[in-house]
Amino acid sequence: GQGDSQSQRQVDSVCPYCGVGCQLTYHINDDALAYVEGRNGPANQNRLCVKGRFGFDYVSHPARLTKPLIRLPGIPKALDPTFDPANPFSHFREANWDEALGIAAGGLMTIKQAQGPKALAGFGSAKCSNEEAWLFQKLVRTGFGSNNVDHCTRLCHASSVAALMECLGSGAVTASFMQALEADVVILTGCNPAVNHPVAATFFKQAAKQGTEIIILDPRGQALDAYASMSVRFTPGADVSLFNALLHVIIAEGLYDQAYIDAHTEGFGALKLSVAHSTPEAMSALCGVSPDTIREVARRYANAEKAMIFWGMGISQHTHGTDNARCLISLALACGHTGRPGTGLHPLRGQNNVQGASDAGLIPMVLPDYQPVGDSQLRAAFEALWNTPLSNEPGLTVVEVMNAIHAGEVRGMYILGENPAMSDPDLTHARAALGKLEHLVVQDLFVTETAQFADVILPASAWPEKEGTVTNTNRQVQLGRAALPLPGDAKPDWWIIQEIANRFGLNWRYQHPQDVFAEMQQGMHSFNHISWERLARESSVTYPCPAEDEPGQDVVFSDAFPRAGGLAKFAPARPLPPDEPVDHEYPTVLTTGRQLEHWHTGSMTRRAQVLDALEPEAVACLSAGELHRLGVSPGEKLTIITRRGAITLTARVDDKIPNGMVFVPFAYAEAAANLLTNPALDPYGKIPEFKYAACRLERAAVP
Numbered sequence: 109g110q111g112d113s114q115s116q117r118q119v120d121s122v123c124p125y126c127g128v129g130c131q132l133t134y135h136i137n138d139d140a141l142a143y144v145e146g147r148n149g150p151a152n153q154n155r156l157c158v159k160g161r162f163g164f165d166y167v168s169h170p171a172r173l174t175k176p177l178i179r180l181p182g183i184p185k186a187l188d189p190t191f192d193p194a195n196p197f198s199h200f201r202e203a204n205w206d207e208a209l210g211i212a213a214g215g216l217m218t219i220k221q222a223q224g225p226k227a228l229a230g231f232g233s234a235k236c237s238n239e240e241a242w243l244f245q246k247l248v249r250t251g252f253g254s255n256n257v258d259h260c261t262r263l264c265h266a267s268s269v270a271a272l273m274e275c276l277g278s279g280a281v282t283a284s285f286m287q288a289l290e291a292d293v294v295i296l297t298g299c300n301p302a303v304n305h306p307v308a309a310t311f312f313k314q315a316a317k318q319g320t321e322i323i324i325l326d327p328r329g330q331a332l333d334a335y336a337s338m339s340v341r342f343t344p345g346a347d348v349s350l351f352n353a354l355l356h357v358i359i360a361e362g363l364y365d366q367a368y369i370d371a372h373t374e375g376f377g378a379l380k381l382s383v384a385h386s387t388p389e390a391m392s393a394l395c396g397v398s399p400d401t402i403r404e405v406a407r408r409y410a411n412a413e414k415a416m417i418f419w420g421m422g423i424s425q426h427t428h429g430t431d432n433a434r435c436l437i438s439l440a441l442a443c444g445h446t447g448r449p450g451t452g453l454h455p456l457r458g459q460n461n462v463q464g465a466s467d468a469g470l471i472p473m474v475l476p477d478y479q480p481v482g483d484s485q486l487r488a489a490f491e492a493l494w495n496t497p498l499s500n501e502p503g504l505t506v507v508e509v510m511n512a513i514h515a516g517e518v519r520g521m522y523i524l525g526e527n528p529a530m531s532d533p534d535l536t537h538a539r540a541a542l543g544k545l546e547h548l549v550v551q552d553l554f555v556t557e558t559a560q561f562a563d564v565i566l567p568a569s570a571w572p573e574k575e576g577t578v579t580n581t582n583r584q585v586q587l588g589r590a591a592l593p594l595p596g597d598a599k600p601d602w603w604i605i606q607e608i609a610n611r612f613g614l615n616w617r618y619q620h621p622q623d624v625f626a627e628m629q630q631g632m633h634s635f636n637h638i639s640w641e642r643l644a645r646e647s648s649v650t651y652p653c654p655a656e657d658e659p660g661q662d663v664v665f666s667d668a669f670p671r672a673g674g675l676a677k678f679a680p681a682r683p684l685p686p687d688e689p690v691d692h693e694y695p696t697v698l699t700t701g702r703q704l705e706h707w708h709t710g711s712m713t714r715r716a717q718v719l720d721a722l723e724p725e726a727v728a729c730l731s732a733g734e735l736h737r738l739g740v741s742p743g744e745k746l747t748i749i750t751r752r753g754a755i756t757l758t759a760r761v762d763d764k765i766p767n768g769m770v771f772v773p774f775a776y777a778e779a780a781a782n783l784l785t786n787p788a789l790d791p792y793g794k795i796p797e798f799k800y801a802a803c804r805l806e807r808a809a810v811p
């Protein structure tokens with residue numbers, strides 16, 4: 109864009125934080141970001157939340173990496189509390205690109221030659237673009253030679269995707285969140301949109317004002333309770349009991365849509381049998397919701413003409429996360445609430461590009477567009493596209509990689525823009541694994557906690573410094589444009605991946621992300637009719653898109669599901685207890701998540717001045733009653749202990765938290781919540797149980 113009176117230059121892009129995908133305009137003076145404004149994107153209609161408005165000065169933070177770094181000899185691979193990321197020279201020395209890339213790729217290559225392809229693994233990033241995700245998984249698959257590639261989808265919606273793939277044949281939402289404005293009833297469960305999808309929350313509020321009935325099902329309260337006609341709190345971890353009771357009522361009272369079930373589904377008989385004994389009376393004792401309330405929720409959802417279900421990590425981050433999502437899918441299928449405007453199933457995706465990174469194949473069991481690696485016909489298409497044989501063996505997931513390092517099976521890693529030393533469960537175990545790696549290459553903006561374990565750190569590009577596409581929770585593919593120069597010797601991520609690939613002998617010659625996008629269009633049907641030129645012109649196109657001159661489908665599966673015979677499948681689920689139930693010794697439920705102001709492990713937002721000023725310190729949130737019982741006043745220090753570790757942090761009263769629970773955000777390195785969390789995995793999605801661990805609370809010894 110051209111200048112106006114308030115700034116010299118404007119550049120249109122997308123917010124780099126959450127999966128809502130708000131479109132924005134950077135205002136730039138003298139190559140520095142002056143301020144950011146929302147613009148009229150399909151997911152935000154000019155709105156931005158506090159992160160999108162104030163979350164950008166991390167790009168010019170003094171600790172920003174501007175040169176490649178190489179680990180000094182003799183420095184132990186462990187977190188050093190005295191280490192200062194703004195002055196890393198106690199542990200690392202600067203290098204030029206040629207030397208750093210040579211050491212980075214050389215170390216990985218040596219391991220591959222000595223130990224075989226499976227001794228290497230890569231974590232890509234849901235914060236990078238589609239093109240970068242594509243190149244990263246291509247490097248691992250064609251250069252490293254295995255499918256050991258994953259990213260943080262494993263920690264957020266892997267279980268939802270597993271259930272959606274199984275039951276519907278597609279891992280993305282069936283309808284955008286804007287469809288809530290058309291719905292009569294909206295269920296929000298295991299999500300807290302006012303905190304985690306703030307601009308989406310504004311549309312839920314608007315829907316409520318227009319008469320949409322909002323029903324919230326969650327162990328915790330939340331800001332949207334004020335807009336809900338029913339807000340039902342249930343026992344943490346008892347999701348399946350509650351959902352099966354809802355299904356039981358819908359079946360027992362004949363509220364299901366037989367015509368829809370006959371035309372579009374299979375397996376309803378098995379579902380009926382499986383919930384036959386899940387009466388509201390029987391399930392009430394497990395889920396803590398009265399039978400009358402269960403009946404009321406079931407009737408309101410089933411009797412609505414149009415209804416939607418939205419869910420978040422409260423559903424997915426359990427050892428029964430896939431079962432939770434299966435139940436929600438069953439509810440929608442039984443009532444015929446998909447495939448029409450105002451109906452649908454919508455897992456609210458977390459990171460700005462977790463949908464796109466997953467679509468692009470940053471997943472160990474599937475190639476791009478969710479093509480199973482074991483299917484020889486589908487694999488052959490990619491072998492032809494990339495002119496290389498590919499492994500047919502599914503690779504390791506995020507937590508499995510850490511276990512494989514401990515077992516001596518994985519010895520070298522390339523980590524792009526992710527921070528497992530903060531984001532993995534049971535950090536003591538995960539950090540010890542990172543410390544055991546023979547060779548670790550980290551590509552990031554800062555010396556993150558993970559980068560402190562690296563042999564080589566490659567200085568990458570921040571979102572406002574590069575071009576690329578991202579895909580939001582609504583399946584809207586959007587174009588991000590470069591607005592700022594790269595600092596120092598930092599480089600675009602696609603360029604760095606290509607340099608590593610070429611040192612693996614791959615001979616890549618991409619000149620621009622646009623070239624990568626063109627290759628993706630050859631391998632991914634989901635990008636049909638979505639050209640780079642179109643995105644440059646229109647900024648956003650929804651997939652699937654039937655023609656060049658159509659905007660793409662907001663609501664999918666009106667006629668058929670992408671499964672054999674076009675039928676969706678009911679997948680019954682049985683209630684299972686949490687992996688680590690509370691007991692006498694550890695009587696309190698620990699649950700973790702995000703805050704409005706801080707993003708994930710805090711590497712960006714804690715370096716954004718306004719955001720850090722709003723939430724400057726690690727807090728543990730619990731009810732006034734619980735604090736009183738512990739003899740701790742708000743603002744005093746509290747220690748939380750689990751079987752895996754202990755952290756001490758400031759106590760905060762939050763009456764949305766039920767008694768018997770403590771909530772801790774995981775953004776704070778000085779009191780890392782994930783030192784406490786349970787690494788037990790959902791067997792299908794391989795997602796850890798971040799939402800439930802047994803803990804004990806104590807008043808901290810005053811320092």
Ligand code: SF4
Nearest residue numbers: 123125126130157160
């Ligand atoms: Fe950015 Fe999400 Fe906030 Fe929109 S709602 S401004 S995408 S963080």
